[in-house]
Amino acid sequence: RGVRPDLGRSLLAWEPRLKNIAVFGAVLLVLEMIWGRASLVVFALTFDGMPDFKGSLLALLDPRNVEFIVAYTAVGAIFALWIFAVSVISMPMLMDRDTDAISAGLTSLRLVLAQPLVMGFWGLLITLLVAAAMLPWFLGLLVVAPVLGHASWHAYRAALAAPQERAAP
Structure with missing residues (x-):
């Protein structure tokens, strides 16, 4: 932007x-x-x-x-x-x-x-990453939470981008 x-x-x-x-x-x-x-x-x-x-x-x-x-x-x-x-x-x-x-x-x-399959895969990925991040006494969330937040932002932008934004390189 x-x-x-x-x-x-x-x-x-x-x-x-x-x-x-x-x-x-x-x-x-x-x-x-x-x-x-x-x-x-x-x-x-x-x-x-x-x-x-x-x-x-x-x-x-x-x-x-x-x-x-x-x-x-x-x-x-x-x-x-x-x-x-x-x-x-x-x-x-x-x-x-x-x-x-x-x-x-x-x-x-x-x-x-x-998009049930795509969103189902996304939900499964979030679940697995958060579960794995919780194993080392929740310390993994320090890495996984920001990464998932950033990825969620990009998923949102890709899903709801205006048509002219999708066409841009």
């Missing part, structure tokens, strides 16, 4: 869009709370009472609880896919354009529905 990089400006780039970013964060928080509640319901319908941590691990490893593992994983997958679909390009879009959080989320959802 012909703008010279500046550390100070980059650290405060979110400031003009704070309201919409906060609304989007609130939407994600509500979705996460519903996800937690749904997971708790699956757990409550399967077991009598709440086991402690050790009891939970033993219950998860017990082959008699296959139905619970399948249901719990399915609920988690549904919510993870839903949250990914509404957020995959929302934050870069909120930073780049003068748009509201709902429009950004719906645009992200439309992109995922239009």
Whole structure:
């Protein structure tokens, strides 16, 4: 775009869009709370009472609880896919354009529905990289998080670039 990089400006780039970013964060928080509640319901319908941590691990490893593992994983997958679909390009879009959080989320959802294989691969790649980055006591996130943020910006630009921007060399 012909703008010279500046550390100070980059650290405060979110400031003009704070309201919409906060609304989007609130939407994600509500979705996460519903996800937690749904997971708790699956757990409550399967077991009598709440086991402690050790009891939970033993219950998860017990082959008699296959139905619970399948249901719990399915609920988690549904919510993870839903949250990914509404957020995959929302934050870069909120930073780049003068748009509201709902429009950004719906645009992200439309992109995922239009390109399910590409977006599915992108989601899998993010999951694998973040999981690997968490193995060395989360220190890998110091490298992986900025790289994924930068890659997400380029993915957003490639997915929603204006036609004249795509044609430019």
